[in-house]
Amino acid sequence: QVQLQESGPGLVKPSETLSLTCTVSGYSISNGYYWGWIRQPPGKGLEWIGYIHYTGTTYYSPSLKSRVTISINTSKNQFSLKLSSVTAADTAVYYCARDVGLVSPVDYWGQGTLVTVSS
Amino acid sequence: SYVLTQPPSVSVAPGQTASITCGGNNIETRSVHWYQQKPGQAPVLVISYDSDRPSGIPERFSGSNSGNTATLTITRAEAGDEADYYCQVWDTTSDHRVFGGGTKLTVL
Numbered sequence: 001q002v003q004l005q006e007s008g009p010g011l012v013k014p015s016e017t018l019s020l021t022c023t024v025s026g027y028s029i030s031n032g033y034y035w036g037w038i039r040q041p042p043g044k045g046l047e048w049i050g051y052i053h054y055t056g057t058t059y060y061s062p063s064l065k066s067r068v069t070i071s072i073n074t075s076k077n078q079f080s081l082k083l084s085s086v087t088a089a090d091t092a093v094y095y096c097a098r099d100v101g102l103v104s105p106v107d108y109w110g111q112g113t114l115v116t117v118s119s
Numbered sequence: 120s121y122v123l124t125q126p127p128s129v130s131v132a133p134g135q136t137a138s139i140t141c142g143g144n145n146i147e148t149r150s151v152h153w154y155q156q157k158p159g160q161a162p163v164l165v166i167s168y169d170s171d172r173p174s175g176i177p178e179r180f181s182g183s184n185s186g187n188t189a190t191l192t193i194t195r196a197e198a199g200d201e202a203d204y205y206c207q208v209w210d211t212t213s214d215h216r217v218f219g220g221g222t223k224l225t226v227l
Contacts, residue, residue, distance in 0.1 A: 046154075046162065046205055048216040059214050062120060095161055103209040105152035109161035
């Protein structure tokens with residue numbers, strides 16, 4: 001059974017960089033698929049952040065592209081999100097997720113982790 | 120950028136049929152996926168590729184996609200179906216995933 005688990009600070013100061021890691025178990029990320037991040041501000045809808053293919057190719061949301069970096073570490077079976085210059089608008093539950101392909105649905109989700117941007 | 124439009128809320132009586140729409144320009148040319156999200160939980164896929172039902176999803180859930188509207192239909196609605204529902208497509212013109220704004224389904 002594939003499982004994804006987010007980890008990282010729950011509180012980030014404005015203007016700093018948000019960093020999260022997703023640890024995957026039950027599947028080797030070097031075997032394929034797309035690995036990505038989706039967020040949900042409190043009381044609001046889902047917002048896609050971006051993907052990384054296991055080969056390293058990345059796809060980012062146009063609205064976040066200038067601030068987002070997604071990377072992959074196959075030796076640790078992890079992938080990571082960095083979001084720079086955060087503001088209160090970046091406060092959200094951040095989910096890591098797996099996709100079979102670009103036009104495919106998300107088939108596995110992490111449980112989500114709340115990140116609050118506040119001084 | 121491609122936009123998906125969902126009604127903010129839909130209400131249905133127990134045992135009746137609920138229809139949740141997802142509007143988008145020529146959406147019938149895209150594969151639409153639907154997710155159910157209950158409070159405090161991660162979303163769960165309920166319909167993929169317009170009308171496919173993943174393993175474990177009741178037959179009461181079905182989907183269709185035609186013209187500018189995709190529809191998630193829930194027959195014989197139950198209290199346990201109360202949740203937020205999101206549609207999603209891949210925008211091939213700009214290579215990014217798009218979610219609808221979500222619809223809160225109330226069973227009353």
